[in-house]
Amino acid sequence: xxxxxxxxxxxxxxxxxxxxxxxxxxxxxxxxxxxxxxxxxxxxxxxxxxxxxxxxxxxxxxxxxxxxxxxxxxxxxxxxxxxxxxxxxxxxxxxxxxxxxxxxxxxxxxxxxxx
Numbered sequence: 826x827x828x829x830x831x832x833x834x835x836x837x838x839x840x841x842x843x844x845x846x847x848x849x850x851x852x853x854x855x856x857x858x859x860x861x862x863x864x865x866x867x868x869x870x871x872x873x874x875x876x877x878x879x880x881x882x883x884x885x886x887x888x889x890x891x892x893x894x895x896x897x898x899x900x901x902x903x904x905x906x907x908x909x910x911x912x913x914x915x916x917x918x919x920x921x922x923x924x925x926x927x928x929x930x931x932x933x934x935x936x937x938x939x940x
Contacts, residue, residue: 830936834883834893837929841880841900844926848873862914875903883933890937897934901927 847855848869859869879900886893907923 827936827940830933830940831887833929833936834887834933837897837900837933838880838883840926840929841876841883845873845876845880848876858916858919861916862910864910876900879903879930883930886937893937894934897930897937900930901934904930 851869856866856869860866879896882892882896882899886896904923904927908920908927911917911919911923
């Protein structure tokens, strides 16, 4: 296991956990765009739970690689869905936001699979 893999995985998990916490706490900068995209407020706890589970899975994946790979794939699919949602809502200027969270996850997946 390389140092780069561990660092990128921890950064990806921390960023995803931050995103989950923002959803759980209903931060205004999260809630307003979600509403603008047409997503019901009742989905926020579920979206937060998915991200929290993914963040935990990335960390567990440091010890059990199969779980980390599954969590990484799940999170990539999650953030791909976020990009699709933003595009469908025609908020093109918001496309970079989910990509910023997805980038370290893709990096962790790539480094994990290369190891």
